[in-house]
Amino acid sequence: MTAVATAPAERGTMPTGRVRPGEIWRIVRLLAVNPTIFFGIPWMILGGAWVITMLIALILRASGISDAEDGFRYSWAVLSPQWYLVVVGVQAVAYTLSFALGFGSTRRDYWLGMSLMFLFVSTEMAVAIATLVQVEIATDGWFIGAGMFDALWYGQSGWWFDFFTTFSLQLFVLFVGAGITTVYMRWRMRGMMTLLFSVLAVVLVFVATVMLTGSGPELASWLATIGIGGVFGIVLALAVVSGLAGYFVVRRATPR
Structure with missing residues (x-):
């Protein structure tokens, strides 16, 4: 009995609250086994959107339409990788959690390592x-007026x-994808x-409250007051809450 009581706990199962940097970094390396998922495909999507935008700009210029440059400011092409990154957040948990646990990582290690990977991806995308x-502004739309x-x-x-x-938005979509997957793993389809x-109930209650109380102008005024920076501050807060x-x-x- 003494031997059992003093035997070291199995790796990844011991009840410790300390952070294990080596194990966290191992999760980062696990997620980066196929770097294309995090660092390749998003840029392929963005690069494809850029090529299409340039072709449209060249066609417009060749057609003699000179006042189309302002329309590029309303393009959503710069946000094209976001929908894919939601899927990345889903896949990050669905495909690697059970594997990591099987090799002795704790759930704490896994989530901290995945969060660190999400920080890397969000920072890289935001910097780029x-x-x-700024390059596009300096070159006046890549020298052809295409924004x-x-x-x-x-x-x-x-x-x-x-x-x-950009950082706030990237982090938000990644953690939303990961968070949704954990809900499925914990409670399945229910x-x-x-x-x-x-979520639908909260949205409907919010919309109904705004419409029935006539507080739409006040809401619009408040959003105008906090500005885009304030809105993305809320987005960043939601990313932290999701994480x-x-x-x-x-x-x-319970991954299966």
Whole structure:
């Protein structure tokens, strides 16, 4: 009995609250086994959108349409990788959690390592896109008046603002994807349906409250007051909430 009591706990199962940097970094390396998923395909999508934008600009110029440049500011092409990154967040948990646990990592190690990977991806994308916005502005739309990165809110408040908004959005979509997957692993389809209808209920209650109380102008005024930076501050806060919620759910998730 003494031998059993004093035997070291199995790796990854010992009840410790300490952070294990080596194990966390091992999760990062596991997720980066196929770097194309995180660092390749998003840029293939963005590069494809850029090529299409350039071709459209050249066609418009060849057709003699000279006042089309302003229309590029309303292009959503710069956000084209976001939909894929939601799927990346889903796949990150669905395909690697059980593998990591099988090799002795704890759920804490896994979630911290995955969060670190998400920070890497969000930072890399934010730095690159914020820089490309400035390049596009400096070259007057790649010398042909075609704007893809300098669109929507980009290019209006400087490099750091573009970095912050992109970083917040990237982190949000990744953690939302990962968080949704943990809900499925914990409660299966019942949990997914509950989550879906809960979100729909919150949205409907919010819309109904705004319409029935006539507070639409006040809401618009408040959004105008906090500005785009404030909106993305809320997005970043939601990313943090999603990350924390996902961590608490994954502690009891049962991957199969």
